[in-house]
Amino acid sequence: VQLVESGGGLVQPGGSLRLSCAASGFTFSSFWLSWVRQAPGKGLEWVANIMQDGDEKYYVASVKGRFTIFRDNAKNSLYLQMNSLRAEDTAIYYCARVAPTTALYYFDSWGQGTLVTVSS
Amino acid sequence: DIQMTQSPSFVSASVGDRVTITCRASHDISSWLAWYQQKPGKAPKLLIYGASSLQSGVPSRFSGSGSGTDFTLTISSLQPEDFATYFCQQANSFPPAFGGGTRVEIK
Numbered sequence: 001v002q003l004v005e006s007g008g009g010l011v012q013p014g015g016s017l018r019l020s021c022a023a024s025g026f027t028f029s030s031f032w033l034s035w036v037r038q039a040p041g042k043g044l045e046w047v048a049n050i051m052q053d054g055d056e057k058y059y060v061a062s063v064k065g066r067f068t069i070f071r072d073n074a075k076n077s078l079y080l081q082m083n084s085l086r087a088e089d090t091a092i093y094y095c096a097r098v099a100p101t102t103a104l105y106y107f108d109s110w111g112q113g114t115l116v117t118v119s120s
Numbered sequence: 121d122i123q124m125t126q127s128p129s130f131v132s133a134s135v136g137d138r139v140t141i142t143c144r145a146s147h148d149i150s151s152w153l154a155w156y157q158q159k160p161g162k163a164p165k166l167l168i169y170g171a172s173s174l175q176s177g178v179p180s181r182f183s184g185s186g187s188g189t190d191f192t193l194t195i196s197s198l199q200p201e202d203f204a205t206y207f208c209q210q211a212n213s214f215p216p217a218f219g220g221g222t223r224v225e226i227k
Contacts, residue, residue: 046218058215101170103169106169106211108166
């Protein structure tokens with residue numbers, strides 16, 4: 001299993017950024033996927049989940065209406081469109097696979113992360 | 121939302137020591153709890169899910185216990201590669217939440 005994020009960088013407050021996660025080594029279309037973030041030197045925060053076919057999506061309250069999670073199963077890729085970015089969105093963003101258990105929130109594989117910095 | 125509280129936030133221990141980390145949930149989460157290990161500059165790694173089920177490939181010196189609101193992660197004999205930060209995470213209800221982390225350092 002391999003997950004490789006890209007698209008992070010420096011963006012001004014109010015700006016937009018799209019993160020990508022390229023997956024390999026497993027049947028991408030069979031798994032829920034997530035984004036989890038970690039502010040520098042801080043703990044982990046779940047951001048969003050997406051169902052296998054993309055029909056169901058869930059977000060943490062602080063990003064709802066600003067971030068959109070989506071996927072392209074033909075390209076084995078997961079995305080996070082981030083709009084109206086704020087300083088508090090500064091973090092390393094990890095792409096994570098949801099473990100194939102009855103829970104929707106165990107994360108059994110993670111990418112290396114991509115750093116998003118929101119600053120003027 | 122369910123809040124997760126870990127203690128202690130920092131542990132200083134020696135190779136071979138038994139280490140226990142505690143996690144408390146603000147509401148009953150049954151056994152819907154995971155533990156992760158994170159080394160500096162690396163992504164988290166799933167160690168335990170369902171409070172006590174060992175993820176494939178994780179050494180048996182790691183064990184988890186508890187249910188309801190109180191949980192523990194035990195490392196039976198600390199190894200050099202175990203020095204890291206450990207996070208608990210509830211998977212019972214939306215939104216999933218992580219504890220603040222416990223940093224295990226070399227004494």
